[in-house]
Amino acid sequence: MRFSAVVQIAISLAAVAFGAAQGAVSVKRQMESNHGTGDLATPADGTVISSGATYNFGYENVNGCESGYSPITVWILASPPVFADLNTTGEFNSSDCLFSYGEYLIPNFGLPAMSSPPPPPSTLEMPDLGVPSGDVYLAVVESLIDCPPDIPLEYSLTFNTISYEV
Ligand SMILES: *[C@@H]1O[C@H](CO)[C@@H](O)[C@H](O)[C@H]1NC(C)=O
Numbered sequence: 001m002r003f004s005a006v007v008q009i010a011i012s013l014a015a016v017a018f019g020a021a022q023g024a025v026s027v028k029r030q031m032e033s034n035h036g037t038g039d040l041a042t043p044a045d046g047t048v049i050s051s052g053a054t055y056n057f058g059y060e061n062v063n064g065c066e067s068g069y070s071p072i073t074v075w076i077l078a079s080p081p082v083f084a085d086l087n088t089t090g091e092f093n094s095s096d097c098l099f100s101y102g103e104y105l106i107p108n109f110g111l112p113a114m115s116s117p118p119p120p121p122s123t124l125e126m127p128d129l130g131v132p133s134g135d136v137y138l139a140v141v142e143s144l145i146d147c148p149p150d151i152p153l154e155y156s157l158t159f160n161t162i163s164y165e166v
């Protein structure tokens, strides 16, 4: 059976689109997680946190490629983050963020915690962000490491809205 001209054109257009997507991924060498995102359970969306207050921090990692340790970074941003805000090293440019808590390493499968970077603490302190009271965004970026070598490094981005009080 011969494909009609229309079907053939559709197939070549799809091939072009696929090729373009492949090219974009291989140039960028990083991509959004295909394994879902982690869960920032606490502080819950909408939690009110005052400057200087200590709050509970609980993040459930994705660990999509079952690595021994999951690196995460924790950020406070002035606007709701999107994946495209991450720079080539999977971080927010300093101009885009109000505060960075830095990097933590979550041990998986009962492995011992590392000291540098340490595991995420169960509480964090809200710094003085230097902005008026209002919504800020607490974001966690997880690196999905140890995926097969042909897969670019994947990042999972998740965030909750926090009502910041000066
Ligand atoms: C981050 O900053 C670098 C250098 O200024 C810039 O080239 C890049 O586009 C920025 N990335 C994002 C995602 O804003």
Ligand SMILES: *[C@@H]1O[C@H](CO)[C@@H](O)[C@H](O)[C@H]1NC(C)=O
Pocket (backbone or CB within 6 Å): 087, 088, 089, 091, 092, 093, 094
């Ligand atoms: C990505 O962001 C981090 C943290 O803000 C910064 O140290 C690094 O220089 C940035 N990378 C680029 C390529 O702009």
